[in-house]
Amino acid sequence: MYYLRAPQTRGDYTLSAECSGQSDALVVQVRTLEELRQCNRYNGAEWPRRWPLGCDWDSTKSAQTLQDTPVRQVNMETLRWWLEQDDATLWRQLPEAEGPRAHYVNVHQGCPGCGTAIFAHHGYYPWVRNLHPADLRSECPNCRATFPSNDLRTGDFSSGEYADDGFGYFDRDGHLFLFAAAYRRDLVNLYNSPIDQLTSLLRTKFEPQIARRLGIMLLRYASEVLNLAAIPQFRHGPSQEVETAWDWGQPDWSSDPNPIASLFRKGMLRYAIDIPTIGASLALAYDTLWPWLKEDRELVARAQALGLAIARPADAVYLIEEMLASLLQCLLDGGGLSNLPRVSEGALTLIRGLDRPDAQDALEWLYDRGPEKLRGFGTNDFFPCGTPPEATGGYNDTHTRGLFALEYQLRQLRQRHPQAYPEALFPSLLDSSRGRRIVQAPGELALLGRIPFHFGDGGSSGVQTPLHDRPPLEPLPAATKALADEYLGDDPLVESARQKPLGNTVLDGVGIAILRTGEMPERAAAGIVYGDAPYHRHMDLLDVQLYAYDRPFISDLGYPQSWASVHCWEGHWATHNSVWSVAPDLHPLELPFDTPQPFLKAIAGRGRLVRILS
Incomplete structure (x- = not known):
C-alpha cells in the first residue's frame, strides 16, 4: 500500500502504475478554490452545487435580517480555549474535507485491547478524545490503551500494531475500528460550538478582536464547504447502520448515472441530519458580522497569512455567502435530510440570512417537493387529534415547535420582501x-x-x-x-x-x-x-x-x-x-x-x- 500526497500546485497530474507487463493510469486534477467556484457542467449537472445553479454569485444583502433570533447564553468556560488560540490553530482545528468522517451506531467490536468491555462506559460513543488541540488519538476508558499506533499528523499511515490508514484500523479478521474518521467527525461537530458561542458574545457586546476570531472560523468553514459544493466525493457520506469500509476511497458521486440523486442524504462537512441546523447557525453568525465584515481589512490580511486567496473585504463576504448558498442547495438536492420540519426551517433561515428577494424557486420546492411539502404540512403531517406521526417527547416537539417556527420564518420573510413572497403564492401553514x-x-x-x-x-x-x-x-x-x-x-x-x-x-x-x-x-x-x-x-x-x-x-x-x-x-x-x-x-x-x-x-x-x- 502506498500513500501519495497531492501536489500543492494546480494542474493535471498523471498517476500510473505498471506490474508484470500490465499498466494503468489516471489523471489527478488539482484546482484552486477560486476555480472550484466557477460554474461548469459535468455529467449532465451544474457544478458547483450552489444556489442559484449555473449563476455567478451576486450578493443582495442590504441589512441584518436575523437579529430577531433569541440570544443564547454564553458559556465562557467552553469558549475560553478558543479565545486563547492563534489564527493558525483555529484554522487547523477544522479538518480538511478530504479526510474521511464517519460514525456508526451499530459498533460491535469495541476496543482492540479489551473488546466489548468498553461498552460498559457508553453504548454509542465511549472513546475518550482530547480535541483541544486535535491529536487524532482515541483512549479506551476501560483499559486505557490509546489508538492508533501511528501518528497521522506527521503523515505516518502504517507504523505499529494498530495502524489507522486515515479511516480506521482493520484487525486480522477484517473488523473495522473507527479511529481517524470518527475523531474527525468529532472535530467537525465541535467547530460549530464556538461559532455559536462567539456569535452570542458579539450580539451581547461587539468587539472587533472577537469578531475577527469568528471571521477566521467562518472563512475556514467556507473554504471547505465550497470545496464540497464542487467535489461532492468528499462529503460526509451516508449514515451507515454498521461499520463499513469504503471500497478504495469514497465514491465519486458526481460521476454516477444520476449524480444529483446520488447526493441524497450525503450531507456536507457534517452528515445529513445536521445540515439544516448548521446552516441556520452559520447564517446567524454571518448576519451578526455582516455590517463590520464588509469593511474590515485586518481580517483580510490575517486570512491571507493563512493561505486564503482574498484581496478585499467584499471577497470575504462573497466566500461566506457562497457557503450559505451551497448549504441551501444541499438541502434542495436532498443532501441534508433531518427530522421534520427542520429542512424547511434551515432553508428559510438561510434565505433570510442571505436577504434574497429572488428565492421563489426554493420556496416552491419547500412548498411542493421538499420533505415537509409545506403547502399541506399542517394538515398532512399531523393526525386530526393534533399529534404528529412520531415518538412522543422531543420528537413530537420537533414537529409541533417546527410548525410555529416555520410560520414565524415565513411571516418574517414576507414582511422583508412582501412583493417577492406574497401569501397568495406561499400561504400560511396554520389552519x-x-x-x-x-x-x-x-x-x-x-x-x-x-x-x-x-x-x-x-x-x-x-x-x-x-x-x-x-x-x-x-x-x-x-x-x-x-x-x-x-x-x-x-x-x-x-x-x-x-x-x-x-x-x-x-x-x-x-x-x-x-x-x-x-x-x-x-x-x-x-x-x-x-x-x-x-x-x-x-x-x-x-x-x-x-x-x-x-x-x-x-x-x-x-x-x-x-x-x-x-x-x-x-x-x-x-x-x-x-x-x-x-x-x-x-x-x-x-x-x-x-x-x-x-x-x-x-x-x-x-x-x-x-x-x-x-
Missing part, C-alpha cells in the same frame, strides 16, 4: 382549528403533571425513579407557546382548553389512550399504545405503561442502548411490552442488524395472534 388541536395535544400526553407519556425514541423515564424532584411539565417551550398565543390566541377555545382538567384522553390518530385518576394533577395514570406511528418509534404495539405514587411502575424502554442488537429485539412486535411471556417455539424475527429502517417501520406492530388466554 385555526387544526392549530388549536396541535397546541393542546402535548399537554394531553402529560402523566402526573411531570412527565410525558413515553413512546419510541423519546427516552425512558426510568422505572421506579421518583418524579418529585422534577419541575412541573411544560408541554411546549415558552417560545412556541408565545407564537401560538400570537397566531391563535384570539380564539377563546385555546385558553379554555388549557384550563380544562385532563381526565381520560384518547389520541386516536397516533393511537395512545391514557386513563387518569381524578386529582389535578392525577395521582395515577395508565396508558396504552394501540396505534402505529411510523417515525422514531419502536415496535410498541400494545405497550402498557403505569405511573403511580410519584414514580413510573411500568414504562417504555426508551431509546436503545445500542442498535447493534436490533436483530434480536427491534424486529419483534412484542419487544417493548413491559409485561410479556415467552411462548414456546416462537422466536424473534432475527432481522439483520443493518436492515433498513423503512423496512422495520413497514413491519412495525404487525404481530400475529398466538393464543387466547381465558
Whole structure:
C-alpha cells in the first residue's frame, strides 16, 4: 500500500502504475478554490452545487435580517480555549474535507485491547478524545490503551500494531475500528460550538478582536464547504447502520448515472441530519458580522497569512455567502435530510440570512417537493387529534415547535420582501382549528403533571425513579407557546382548553389512550399504545405503561442502548411490552442488524395472534 500526497500546485497530474507487463493510469486534477467556484457542467449537472445553479454569485444583502433570533447564553468556560488560540490553530482545528468522517451506531467490536468491555462506559460513543488541540488519538476508558499506533499528523499511515490508514484500523479478521474518521467527525461537530458561542458574545457586546476570531472560523468553514459544493466525493457520506469500509476511497458521486440523486442524504462537512441546523447557525453568525465584515481589512490580511486567496473585504463576504448558498442547495438536492420540519426551517433561515428577494424557486420546492411539502404540512403531517406521526417527547416537539417556527420564518420573510413572497403564492401553514388541536395535544400526553407519556425514541423515564424532584411539565417551550398565543390566541377555545382538567384522553390518530385518576394533577395514570406511528418509534404495539405514587411502575424502554442488537429485539412486535411471556417455539424475527429502517417501520406492530388466554 502506498500513500501519495497531492501536489500543492494546480494542474493535471498523471498517476500510473505498471506490474508484470500490465499498466494503468489516471489523471489527478488539482484546482484552486477560486476555480472550484466557477460554474461548469459535468455529467449532465451544474457544478458547483450552489444556489442559484449555473449563476455567478451576486450578493443582495442590504441589512441584518436575523437579529430577531433569541440570544443564547454564553458559556465562557467552553469558549475560553478558543479565545486563547492563534489564527493558525483555529484554522487547523477544522479538518480538511478530504479526510474521511464517519460514525456508526451499530459498533460491535469495541476496543482492540479489551473488546466489548468498553461498552460498559457508553453504548454509542465511549472513546475518550482530547480535541483541544486535535491529536487524532482515541483512549479506551476501560483499559486505557490509546489508538492508533501511528501518528497521522506527521503523515505516518502504517507504523505499529494498530495502524489507522486515515479511516480506521482493520484487525486480522477484517473488523473495522473507527479511529481517524470518527475523531474527525468529532472535530467537525465541535467547530460549530464556538461559532455559536462567539456569535452570542458579539450580539451581547461587539468587539472587533472577537469578531475577527469568528471571521477566521467562518472563512475556514467556507473554504471547505465550497470545496464540497464542487467535489461532492468528499462529503460526509451516508449514515451507515454498521461499520463499513469504503471500497478504495469514497465514491465519486458526481460521476454516477444520476449524480444529483446520488447526493441524497450525503450531507456536507457534517452528515445529513445536521445540515439544516448548521446552516441556520452559520447564517446567524454571518448576519451578526455582516455590517463590520464588509469593511474590515485586518481580517483580510490575517486570512491571507493563512493561505486564503482574498484581496478585499467584499471577497470575504462573497466566500461566506457562497457557503450559505451551497448549504441551501444541499438541502434542495436532498443532501441534508433531518427530522421534520427542520429542512424547511434551515432553508428559510438561510434565505433570510442571505436577504434574497429572488428565492421563489426554493420556496416552491419547500412548498411542493421538499420533505415537509409545506403547502399541506399542517394538515398532512399531523393526525386530526393534533399529534404528529412520531415518538412522543422531543420528537413530537420537533414537529409541533417546527410548525410555529416555520410560520414565524415565513411571516418574517414576507414582511422583508412582501412583493417577492406574497401569501397568495406561499400561504400560511396554520389552519385555526387544526392549530388549536396541535397546541393542546402535548399537554394531553402529560402523566402526573411531570412527565410525558413515553413512546419510541423519546427516552425512558426510568422505572421506579421518583418524579418529585422534577419541575412541573411544560408541554411546549415558552417560545412556541408565545407564537401560538400570537397566531391563535384570539380564539377563546385555546385558553379554555388549557384550563380544562385532563381526565381520560384518547389520541386516536397516533393511537395512545391514557386513563387518569381524578386529582389535578392525577395521582395515577395508565396508558396504552394501540396505534402505529411510523417515525422514531419502536415496535410498541400494545405497550402498557403505569405511573403511580410519584414514580413510573411500568414504562417504555426508551431509546436503545445500542442498535447493534436490533436483530434480536427491534424486529419483534412484542419487544417493548413491559409485561410479556415467552411462548414456546416462537422466536424473534432475527432481522439483520443493518436492515433498513423503512423496512422495520413497514413491519412495525404487525404481530400475529398466538393464543387466547381465558
